[in-house]
Amino acid sequence: MESLDQDISDNNMSQPDRNSESSRLVTANASSKPSYLNIFSNLLSLVFVGIVTYCSFVNGITLFSFHPPLMAIGWMIIMTSAINAISPGDLATEWMPIRLRSARHWVLQLFGAILILAGFLVILSNKIINNKPHFATLHAKFGLSALIFMAATMLGGIGALYSLKLKHYLAPIYTKLLHASIGLVTFSLGVVAISCGLFSDWFSAKGEILQYTSLVIVILVMLFTLLRPSLKVYFRLRERLDNVN
C-alpha cells in the first residue's frame, strides 16, 4: 500500500516530479475525458458471453460446456473491467479515489483469475477423461501461453503494489510499467486464444453468423480495452526516456 500512498501524495503536486523514485502510472484526476467506450465494450462482452453460453448448453450439459463460458466471463468481462478500472477516462470508475480504483483492479483481477483457472481445470480434466491429446491445437497453445503470462502479470502486480519496497532493485515507475506492459501482452494473447477457439471444430459447427459476429465483438473489445492503457504506457515510457537523455 506504500506505493499507493505515494501515488496519492504525488497527485497533490501541480507538476509531476520527474525524478521521483515512485512516479505514478495511474492518474487520479478528472483531466481525461470520461469515455463511453468502456461501457459499450462491456455491453459487447455481455453479448459475446451470451452467444458462447448459448452454444455451450444448447445441446445439453457436459463437463466441456463450462469451459467456454467460464473463460469468456473471466477474460472478456472481469479482466476487461479490471483493466478499465485503472485506465484513463473510465466512466464507471473515474470518480473513485485512486486507492479504490487500484483495489477494484486487483480484486477483479483475482476474481477473474479464479474463474479462468476453473475453466482451465474443466478442459484439462475433460481431455484426461476422454483420453485426448493436450495442447495440440493453436487455440490450446495460445491459451496455455495466455495462462502462463497471466501468472507472470499477477506476480508483477504484487511487485507494482509494493514497488516502493523494491525501489533498490528497480525504480517504482519501471516496476509499474513492466507490470502494465506484460498485462497488455497477456490480455492480447487471451484474445488470440479465444479467436482461435472460435474457429475450432466445435464452434465452427454453430454456424458462420455466430462465428464471425463473435470474432468482430472480440476484436472490438480488444481494441477498446487496450487503446488507452497502451497509449498511457507509451507516453509514460517516452517521458521517462526523455528525462534520462
Ligand code: HEM
Ligand atoms: C482466454 C480464454 C481461453 C483460454 C485461456 C483457453 C484455454 C484452453 C486450453 C489451454 C485448452 C486445451 C487444454 C488441453 O489441451 O488440455 C482449451 C481447449 C479448448 N477450448 Fe479453450 N480457452 C479459452 C477460451 C475458449 C473459448 C471462448 C472457447 C469457445 C469459443 C474455447 C473452446 C475450446 C475448445 C473447443 C477446446 C478443445 C479443443 C482444443 O484443444 O483446441 N476456449 N482451451
